[in-house]
Amino acid sequence: MPEKQRTEEQAQAPRNAGAPQTAAPAVSTGPTEEKPRRRQARGERRIAQLLEAAASVFCRSGYTAASTNAIAREAGVSPGTLYQFFPNKEAIAVGLSDQLLHDWRATHGQALAPENIGLPLDAMLDAVLDPMIAFNVENPAFAVLMHGTDTPGRIAEDISSLHDTVFTRVEEIVAGYLPDAPADELSRMANMVLALFKAGLTLILSHEGAERDAYIAELKRVMYRYLKPFVEDDCPPAR
Numbered sequence: 001m002p003e004k005q006r007t008e009e010q011a012q013a014p015r016n017a018g019a020p021q022t023a024a025p026a027v028s029t030g031p032t033e034e035k036p037r038r039r040q041a042r043g044e045r046r047i048a049q050l051l052e053a054a055a056s057v058f059c060r061s062g063y064t065a066a067s068t069n070a071i072a073r074e075a076g077v078s079p080g081t082l083y084q085f086f087p088n089k090e091a092i093a094v095g096l097s098d099q100l101l102h103d104w105r106a107t108h109g110q111a112l113a114p115e116n117i118g119l120p121l122d123a124m125l126d127a128v129l130d131p132m133i134a135f136n137v138e139n140p141a142f143a144v145l146m147h148g149t150d151t152p153g154r155i156a157e158d159i160s161s162l163h164d165t166v167f168t169r170v171e172e173i174v175a176g177y178l179p180d181a182p183a184d185e186l187s188r189m190a191n192m193v194l195a196l197f198k199a200g201l202t203l204i205l206s207h208e209g210a211e212r213d214a215y216i217a218e219l220k221r222v223m224y225r226y227l228k229p230f231v232e233d234d235c236p237p238a239r
Contacts, residue, residue, distance in 0.1 A: 047085050050075050051099060054092045055141035063093060064150045090152045093145060097155045100142045101162065107135040108162075112169040117176035121231050125220050128173070129197070133216060136201055143205065147198075170194060177231045189230070196222055 053075035057066045068089050072082045086092045111131040116124050136142055145151050146159050170190040175181065181189075200219030204212055 058144045
């Protein structure tokens with residue numbers, strides 16, 4: 001960030017700002033309890049508004065080139081309002097990544113559920129890939145933050161943990177179809193599947209409409225042809 005811009009942002013940010021911040025509800029009884037509740041609800045809506053704006057700015061400019069001023073403009077608020085909830089750009093990115101990771105874990109649980117191991121190979125690929133692709137299409141900021149080289153260290157740690165979890169689940173799915181495969185072969189296959197998915201996802205996200213659908217079908221075809229020689233589709237996979 002240019003020195004002038006960083007200085008302006010630091011000058012506007014409250015010294016004791018946290019990330020994110022909402023006013024603590026006052027302890028009261030009777031009808032007056034509604035006021036702190038309304039303030040808290042407004043604060044939550046403002047945080048959601050700022051995170052949505054940050055997602056747009058990060059997708060458009062990338063993390064490094066983005067600024068809190070640009071995020072405030074995108075949200076239609078003043079920089080001072082932004083600093084009431086987030087002290088800096090990194091705090092906004094962490095807040096956004098926390099939200100995206102929470103949603104991703106729900107998608108990951110659906111896509112990589114153990115019951116998918118019992119499906120024929122083509123149906124399994126549909127069950128696994130469709131929700132994972134849909135999540136990335138609906139949340140393009142996920143790829144910016146999760147796969148960028150310039151995101152904060154806290155996010156990089158979360159990415160590493162997420163990758164380890166997904167890798168383990170992919171290994172388990174492959175092992176369900178190939179129960180006698182040695183561990184090193186399962187590891188290589190899981191790495192190859194994830195590499196194919198990442199490469200295919202890049203193409204999918206760079207296209208829209210019918211062309212995007214065509215690339216989704218192509219990714220499934222590649223995955224199927226890679227895995228098919230190892231899997232007997234006519235027999236139920238071993239558990």
